[in-house]
Amino acid sequence: MTVDPGYRVERALARLERTEPEIRAWVCVDAQGARRAARRAPEGSPLRGMPFGVKDIIDVAGLPTECGSVLRQGRIVADDAWLVDRLRRAGAVPLGKTVTTEFAYFQPGPTRNPHRPAHTPGGSSSGSAAAVAAGVVPLALGSQTAGSLTRPASFCGVAGYVAPVGAWPTRGFTGLSPTLDAPGLLTPTVRELAEVIEAVDGKTAEDPGSVRVLQWRGTGLADIDPAMLDALDQTGRTLGATDLSPDLGTPELAETHAVVMAYEAARSLAGEAEHPESLSAHLNALLDRGRKTSETEYRAALAARRTARARILDLLTRADAILAPAAPGPAPRGLDATGTPILSRPWQLLGLPVVTIPGHRDPHGMPLGLQLVGHPHRVGRLLGIAHRTEAAIRIRRAEETTR
Secondary structure (H helix, E strand, C coil), X not given: CCCCHHHHHHHHHHHHHHHHHHHCCEEEECHHHHHHHHHHCCCCCCCCCCEEEEECCXXXXXXXXXXXXXXXXXXXXXXXXXXXXXXXXXXXXXXXXXXXXXXXXXXXXXXXXXXXXXXXXXXXXXXHHHHHXXXXXXXXXXXXXXXXXXXXXXXXCCEEEECCCCCCCCCCECCCXXXXXEEEEEECCHHHHXXXXXXXXXXXXXXXXXXXXXECCXXXXXXXXXXXXHHHHHHHXXXXXXXXXXXXXXXXXXXXXXXXXXXXXXXXXXXXXXXXXXXXXXXXXXXXXXXXXXXXXXXXXXXXXXXXXXXXXXHHHHCCEEEEECCCCCCCEECCCCXXXXXXXXXXXXXXXXXXXXXEECCCCCEEEEEEECCCCCHHHHHHHHHHHHHHHHHHHHHHHCC
């Protein structure tokens, strides 16, 4: 039986009213606009009436895009971002704007983790991940420049997709770094991710058949929580993964990412940098580093990126995906920081698609996400492997609960 699209919006609004006082995931909610859009959703459209949240660096016509900053308060935009427009055409309904860290960098907003409100939801797509995890919407939009979507997906226990850099236009996004910025999606499961991706650009999840997966532990970049390593190893064994060797110089790639991001952010936010008193210490430090980075250093970083990208793309023609921790561990306690993006920096530098797979938990019940990194021309295969992986995790958890 077809679900009335208006009912889906009303259910989301009712759930939002119950959860928002504690979770604080939303900047603004356009209830009347969502109701009107649901009534106009075309019959037979693939996402008819699906309510979705929009990270507040992404434009929705008629709503403010404030970017978590006092410098953008009340800034109403006239047009939808490309991704919002695509989703509307597929019948989905924007419910409102979700909390972002300041200009999608490190300064947190008020959002709390739905699993434990004293813990961070991650960032910068904080509100989007929390809104999905709290059951308010089945879809929310995010973005990633370092680890801005993968990390909150992991911390909040939801599925995430970061599109290959350049695959989906960033028109209507307030970005930090054109070389690194990428749109993305958050949903409860990988299956739902695949449904939305198909509606957006026609790519479908493929039955992967036999797969070759490489496993990257990330220990050269961070101290990884034992529970995360255990989750990684369990899943790696299920997939028959082999260790990634050599390590592809990921510490150097992470530093190269930081150089590119700082240099480009200093230019993207040059106007905002004229008001340092209105910016956080985190963002001022990033922009200061970018201003001090010479063009020679920047060009060398881009050259290193090109060399490393060619190497990893060659590897990913012989292997299907890289399985890795999505974050060093569960969401840290406290709301004054969003955790480290270090485990995403190498892959985001290289512009690769990433799927965050939920399902694992630490001994205290907090979510642990794994990331699958793939080839930008094989997104369908990546989604198929991610779906298989998610199913295997779910089966294992069910077996553990019945012992």
